[in-house]
Amino acid sequence: xxxxxxWWCLWVCFCLSCSVDAATDSTDAQVxxxxxxTVKVDSTWTGMDPCSGWMGVSCSETKVTGIxxxxxxxxxxxxxxxNKLSALSSISMQRNLxxxxxxxxxxxxxxxxxxxxx
Numbered sequence: 001x002x003x004x005x006x007w008w009c010l011w012v013c014f015c016l017s018c019s020v021d022a023a024t025d026s027t028d029a030q031v032x033x034x035x036x037x038t039v040k041v042d043s044t045w046t047g048m049d050p051c052s053g054w055m056g057v058s059c060s061e062t063k064v065t066g067i068x069x070x071x072x073x074x075x076x077x078x079x080x081x082x083n084k085l086s087a088l089s090s091i092s093m094q095r096n097l098x099x100x101x102x103x104x105x106x107x108x109x110x111x112x113x114x115x116x117x118x
Contacts, residue, residue: 024051025062027084032057032064034079039098041074063087070115071095083107091115 024032032050035041044055051059058066064085070092077100088108092115105111 023062024049024059024064028062028064028087031079031081031084034081038079039069039074039076041069041072058090060087065110066090066092068092069096073097075099077101078103086110089113094118 023029029048029050032045032054033048036045045057050057050064051062056067056069056072057064058068065087066089068090071094074093074096076098078098080103082103083106086107087110089110090113091111092113094115094117096118098116102116105114
């Protein structure tokens with residue numbers, strides 16, 4: 001009986017110490033999935049969870065806060081709903097072959113730095 005109690009306590013401690021990765025906010029995930037298509041980012045942007053290992057994507061909790069995809073020879077356009085990334089604070093996309101109109105940045109109240117030059 002004593003041994004069972006010890007194992008139960010160890011199990012509870014183990015479970016409490018495990019962190020659960022939160023999935024990316026659904027709106028951010030949709031915008032980033034569209035961007036992966038329209039900008040033709042390579043195979044490092046796979047799956048529907050940009051906050052779980054997409055190269056150049058930074059997140060805080062479940063929200064995308066930074067996109068750093070500079071000098072990757074990317075082509076295409078930014079998605080029209082880019083401004084739905086409400087926690088985005090940094091964009092670094094210079095030295096790529098992006099074209100087309102810039103989407104509206106209204107609604108990106110956290111945006112602090114933008115690097116888009118060629």
